[in-house]
Structure formats: C-alpha cells, structure tokens
Amino acid sequence: MTGTQNRNEKRFPIRTALIFSLVGISFFLSILFLISPASSQKFSEPAAAEGSESPSEDQGPKIERFDFKLTSNNTFYQVMTAIKVPGPEILDIVKKAKPIFNLTRLKEDSVLKAFTIDGRLQKIEYKFSDYEFLLVERDPDGNMAAKKEELPHETREVVVSGTIENSLYEGALKAGADPQAVVALTDIFAWDIDFASDIHKGDTFRLLSEMLYVEGVPVKTGRLIGAEMENGGKRYAAIYYEGKGGKGYYDEKGRSLKKTLLKSPLRFRRITSTFSRGRYHPILKRYRPHHGIDYGAPTGTPIESAGSGVVKHAGWKGGYGNYIEVKHSNGYTTAYGHLSRIGKGIRSGAKVDQGQVIGYVGSTGLSSGPHLHYEVKVGGRLINPLSVKSLPGVPVPKKEMAQFVAARDSVQHKLSSSGTAYATNKP
16 A cells, blocks of 8 residues: 555656646747747748858848738737737837828738848838838938838729619629629619619629729729619619718719719618508418518628618517618608618617618517518608608709719710720829
8 A cells, every 4th residue: 555655756756747737838828929929931031052062150131021921819919929029119110100091900801011130120011901001111320211112003083884674783893893882773773763673684884993903913893983874774873972962972963963862871772571451461471461571681781771860769669670760851751671780880860870870680570580570651651761852962062063073974985985994193
C-alpha cells in the first residue's frame, strides 16, 4: 500500500507540471491570436538577385511586406504590435494619419499593407475608398509622414437598356445594370409603378447613370440621371434636375415624380392576396373581408413607410401580430401587419420619412406564412391600396423651365444611345 502511495505521489507533480505546461501553451496561443489579424501574408524580398552567386554574410537589408486582411475585432494597434512596432510610434502614426483617415476605424475585410526593412516599419498603405488610400512613409530623418494618394479614376455616364422577361431585377442585371442601379430605378418610379403587380413580360426599361471607373475598370454605380420605362403600354420618364428650388426626379413636363404615398411598401415581392369583401381565411376556415393586400416576401425583408407621417401604433395587435400604423397628411393612414420585428426607434409618436425602413416581414399573429399585410385608410375608411391616387410633389418652378428643358433634352439624347459610355470629366 505504501509503495503504491509513493508511486502516486511521484506521479502527481509530473501530471501537475504537464497540465500547467499545456495551459501555458494554450494561453500563449490565445494571446497570439488576439494580437494578430485573422489572416496575413508575409512577403520577403530576396537577399540576392536571381542568378547571382551564393549568398554571403553581407546580403543587404532585409525587406519584408505584410498584407493583413482585417476582421471586425482587429485594431490598428494590434496589427502594428504584431510586427513589433513600438507603442509610441503607433500612436504617432494614428495622430498624423487622422486628417486623412482615422486608423481607429479600420473596415472589416479591408487590407492593410505594411513594409519593413530589417524589422523596422518603413511604410503603410491602406485603401479606404474606391480610389483613395492612405500612405504613411518614413522620411530621411526617420520620422513618419502621412498623405493621401488617389488611383486614376473618372466618372462616366452609362446607358443600359433591356426587355423584361420575368422580373425587372433579373432583366436589368442581364442587360448589364448592377443591383444599385435597379434599386435606384424602383425608387424613382415607386410612386407610379407597383413592381409586384404592374410589371409585365415585354415591358422595357432604359436608364442613364453615373459610373465610377478606377484605372479604366467600372467599380460602382453612382446617381441615376434619367430613366424611361414602357409598362403595360404606358410610357414613364424620369429626369434628374437640380435647381434653386431643390433637386429630384421629374417627368418630361417638369412635374415631380414624388407623391404622397408609395405604390408599395416593399420592393421585390409578389401579391398573394388582394383587397376583398369576402376572402376565405386559411386559418379561421371561413369567409370574411380582407381589407388590404398581402405581399409574399421572405422573413426579414425590409418594410418601408409608404409616406412621411407620425406613428400611431407600434406593437402587438391581436391577429395582426406585430403591427405598425402611420398617420400621413391629407387624411391618409397606412398599416403594416404580421411583422417579424419592428424597426429601431419606431414607436407611438415617432416621426417617419417616406421610404424609411420601419419593420421587417414576418408571420406573427394569425398568419399561415411570412408576408406583409398592408392597409390604407382615407378619412378612416379602408380602401384598396392599389386604387390610391396620391397627390404629386412640387414641380419645377416656371422661371427654371428653360434650364430644365435643356437638362431633359440632354438626358433623352443620351438615353437614345444604348450601351454608350460618356466621360463626364469629373474627378
């Protein structure tokens, strides 16, 4: 018994030491992970040129490059610490770079490049926009200096046109437009066209937008300057115009396209149930009035306020589930039911703007699947949302009509040249 006990007592310190060693290694690896970016690549310049004699002791300075792909947890201090930059120098770099870019606000998934010579930091490059980057370099006196550099870039005006086969979104992407341009197009005509119920096969579209080119490559769509749509045999036109009275989109006669209420509070979705005096309810199993429209859309799809106004109710309301009611001018009220959740800051008494996201599609209350139940009242009376004829916004002032006509004619001329890119000489 005593021999066994002695052997156990001898094993105990060994086990204890082993456990503490493993814990120490784990702790070290954890600290290393925390202070290092999620992923980085290290590049070393060769000490001697290819084809030269075998390396000698005098190989010249060792030049290294580090590419750090940043995560949401990385900070500039952590990245610099990973390549052994002294703390005071890190703080000095942040201070000097701040007028150009705040290095305490590094963007997730962006790349920061660092260059060292014999282990000492010499240069930092960080691209913070589509064509701008921060350059921090060590000067001949050994001090770090920061400046902004720009890649060659220009803004061009590009025309994209096409015919709709299934949906505007699909047709526009197929024609060469990017998602930003499609969203902008639906924003412009949101007061006149319901992109869930009004789109037909064979409808056409044509849009003129600004496109940012960097080093000759298109990288981002800018403002939509003009657009045309043939929808159900009816032609719609939009012209962007900036004047002393304001800026916005107007039709060919200078009338504002912005109206009291949007045609629909959702962008890309389908109507699953229309306004009816007697619809069969799938849950209650009986016929009853359906004084609104149901838009089928995935859970979490953003819901926009159809008009500017004040929130009358935001919360649970029986069979409606999560429910929002907004009071607008001219006696209009809109309501939104079955939401998965209500938007941040949306509560009774809160003011909302037209197009502001107020909630998200869900299936709360008496609902058989994710959708938005949308209602419109005028003077307290429920009406069919598809029949709403909103009041238009402020038109172009008469004293500015000559300038507007010139802008309109220029846009329409460019729209007639499908697939053309016009350099606008904008920096």
